[in-house]
Amino acid sequence: MTQEPVVLTQAADGVQTITLNRPDKLNALNFALTEGLVAALKAADADEAVRAVIVTGAGRGFCAGADTREFVVLTPDNQELVDRRAALTTELQGLVKHMSKPVIAAVNGYAMGGGSGLAISCDLALASESARFGYPEVKHGIVAAIVMAGLVEHVGRKAAFELVATGRTVDATEALKLGLVNRVVPDDELLAEAEELALALAAHPQNAMQATKKIFHQVAELPFSEGLKLGQQLNAQMRAFRQKEQVA
Structure with missing residues (x-):
């Protein structure tokens, strides 16, 4: 029996959809899913035909975070493996x-721990009405360490500390208020909304879009x-962007 790949990719009209599977x-x-995601994101970025990317999850959840079944081997006795996993995450x-x-993250269902971190690490995030976010690591005797920097960056110190210290789950409406996501949409419209947004971004002149993200x-x-000062430098370069698009 052939096992399905843990990461699915589909490209259309300049948009690459990457699905956690x-x-x-x-x-x-x-390990396999994390490595697959890293590889798929890098491949999409290197592909000249791809102009925007969507990340979503198969089934009823975006991403439940780290697979705790691997914790049995991630021990001080296997420090090299622990270090490799931390570096990969x-x-x-x-x-x-x-x-x-x-x-763009299209967050369907639960996005917990590293899954929540992945969602908010994306440039834009859309959440289905049934989406749930949380950092429950402290409840399991561990720390939301690697994802903490992104959380503090997005929601600020007080809100971030409350989330990592209580481990509580927030619904899509509260996630929107906190700044974890850009908008909340009905469950059955999530992918369509994400695709519409991705197509809009893909339609922009590529030089301008990429420079906008970089700066x-x-x-x-x-x-x-x-x-x-950095903006001033880029402002002078923008004239060349328009010329390149006109020539193309």
């Missing part, structure tokens, strides 16, 4: 920022005055 495990992130959580293409993430990590 462990529905029976609520798309929990084991870190790479996945930070990868979207370094991609040139815009990435956005750079400015977000700079003091205001330095961000302003």
